[in-house]
Amino acid sequence: MKISLNVLLAGALLLGCNKSKNDESKDGSDKKLLIGATMLSMQNEFIVNVADEMEAKAKELNVELITVDAERSALKQVEQVESFIAQGVDAIIMNPCEVEASSPAVKLAMDAKIPIINVNSETSAKPTAFVGSDDTESARIAMKYIAEKLGGKGNILMMHGFMGQAAQLKRDNGAKEILKANPGLKLFAEQTGEWDRAKAMSLTENWIQSYGNQINAIFAQNDEMGMGAVKALEAAGLKNKVLVVSVDAIPDALQAVKKGSLDATVFQNAKEQGSKAIETAVKAAKKEAFDKEVLIPFQLVTKENVGEFLK
Template sequence: MNMEIDKVQNVLRMTVLLLVCGLVLSCGRSGKEDGGDSVTIGASMLSMQNEFVVNVKDAMDAEAEKSGVNLIVNDAQRSALTQMEHVESFIAQGVDAIILNPVEVEASSPAVDLAKRSGIPIINVNSETSSEPTAFVGSNDTRAGEMAMEFIAEQLGGEGNVLMIQGYMGQAAQIKREVGAQNVLEATPGLTLLASQTAEWDRATAMSLMENWIQSYGNRIDAVFAQNDEMGLGALQALENAGMKEDVVLISIDGITDALQAVKDGRMDATVLQDAQGQGSTAVQTALKIVESDSSYQKEVLIPFELVTQENVDSFID
């Protein structure tokens, strides 16, 4: 009887040992470290409903294909919790590196911390977290906010009433673009901020918000700064529907296709172009350099914004 029990226990021990070995092997890195032919990078994107984010993702895809990288892209759908789950999944899959397009500065930070504790390099693209990643690739959003408000100040001769449509509250771009705009407002006492409210980067939400503001402020509105083009285009539609656009300066940020065309057509006054292609491709290049222990990678890459008006828009349209 005791011999039979011993046999059963030995079988159980062997089964557990095999399972543990299998888990260790399955969690091994899929890239250069285990002799694989390619590097695998997992990417969690803020929202694939946002055209700019899609443009960054497309640039990442193109660079990954060019470099022979296996890129796994997931949509966080604006949820920091979902983003955390993506990172957990990437760790379990044994990816070589992670690219994170953070949902929020604070709420997405645990995902960065988890990746670093697991020994997997993590590169933040386009947006920031309070936790420091292995590297960051993006642009200076404070400067973008300054550029937009400086344009308004110039167009209004330093005097007038401004509305600001903010992005998703708590995300780095929203925070820093507001800081930049406020810097210029403080330096230009003739400008008055009538109201500031979020439309969560969404065109339809911004259109509804602008309609409400038109009811509240009417012809007191001299200018509108929308923190991204989607919201700028929503505001544009509301202003045009009310027959007010000719009297209101409108600028937004990103330089997506619809906004560039609106600038070309003279419907929107300007957009501050953010280089989605540059951010996406550089994020993949940076991740690959880190995986391959290439010391030439930069811990921070800031790609400049560019002001696009009717005078220079043709050079930005394909």
Template sequence: MKNIFIFLTVICLFSCNSSKKSDEKKLKIGATMLSMQNEFIVNIADEMQKKADELGAELIIVDAERSPLKQIEQVESFIAQKVDVIIMNPIEFEASSPAVTKALATKIPIINVNSATSATPTAFVGSNDVESARIAMKFIADKLGGKGNMVMIHGLMGQAAQLQREEGAKEVLKQYPDIKLIAQQTGEWDRAKSMDLMQNWIQSYGDKINAVFAHNDEMGLGAVKALQAAGQKDKVLVISVDAIKDALASVQKGELNATVFQNANQQGAGAIETAVKIAKKQPFEKEVLIPFELVTKENVGGYLK
């Protein structure tokens, strides 16, 4: 009887210690996202949650609501909570940078996902936004035969994606002197604002516009809606970036002429995988770049789920 009691006590102690060790090993990751009103960002966040659940990590996701100040405060809150790793989806290239500096000063690793900051984080997981614009602009140049007028709808000014997509677009434009950029303005990544902006351009330029490059699909779809209302969509090319569900459906219908696929799933999963490797002191890549892909009516079927 005494031996059985000792045996059960040992089993209990072993299980309690194992359980305690298991609890201690659970990693805590804090993530601050640009805006949970943006479909593409939500797709990244959903994939982050799925991967965190799969790897047994606790993930706290907060919405910075397009405010760099709020984003910095959220990072400060994660620092106070002593999370193991912070993931940031930066709102602005410069204005979100202090968050990176603050995290690194407290020895908490910070990963930028999808967008960059001027301050260098522990790691970056995303895509080369310059390349997305090169793909879009080469599509426009080919379809226009190297000649025509275009307008460009920018993302939120000062954000890395906006800066880099502008850079890529203007780099290609230099190769095609007969394609004129006759107007450019921000649509702030927003469908309704871009629809209003496009309506204003239609009133100003009439049928002089041959193509639209929108920095994301929300804005591209806004432009399509404005052109349809004006009866001009058949005469104007529209291409945008991200390949969200609405954009893929629009490409399939022949409304949006093309979109540039950006892999939200790989970005989200990659951010969590990198965070876990860093926390466990395992080797990790400081920069994970996921390629963009052109999606047209001819190949859209492969991207629809």
């Protein structure tokens, strides 16, 4: 009888220890913040760079981050945000697929009282905060460089990004603003390459067949498309006659600028966008003070200063 009493006492002690440990782990002070992030497309190198930096910053701040790929579908993106809300995340970061079609996701998060931060691209619905750069400015910088190099005269082709996305709309506006100020520059043709290298290469091949030696410059709204244009021009033996300028300064593009095959790119800071998005989301989730708009400047990259941007 005595032995069984000791056994019972030991069991009770063990239970007590376990209980206090469980209670401790349930304590809110121990809880990691959970952030859900939905990205436009993980097939896009610049977006991957932003996502990588978000991951690194989340780790540094001891935050749990769930990143999903919207695969360029605004509908899928809205569903992903719904899923984050159902999971009870503390904040959401969205890299919007489209200005209008991704907007319902912002409303859903706001209605659920979950802070939502738009990174790199915008929606018409106003989120908790925006972290990115002024896309209009990137196109102004690129087109001013083209105008200067061509002496204000020449035939330009413009390659658009994914139609309806904020970057596409704003880069279109910025480029056309400079074209308007330089009447000697003619916009020969414009079409979407959907931010995609292979599609841009194919589009450039078509343009070469249609316009050939009349082309003086191509402005591609991102580097993926700029690299596709360069490849097609090189294959046709026209690269030395046609200026190509694009936006983002992804590693491939920086190497091409160094080599001289891409004339210029406009540096968009993926690292800053990614880290600031996480920092803003964490502050908003903790109800600390945060900036409602974080704008990171663009910089022109040419052969002269490319060394500063190469790792």
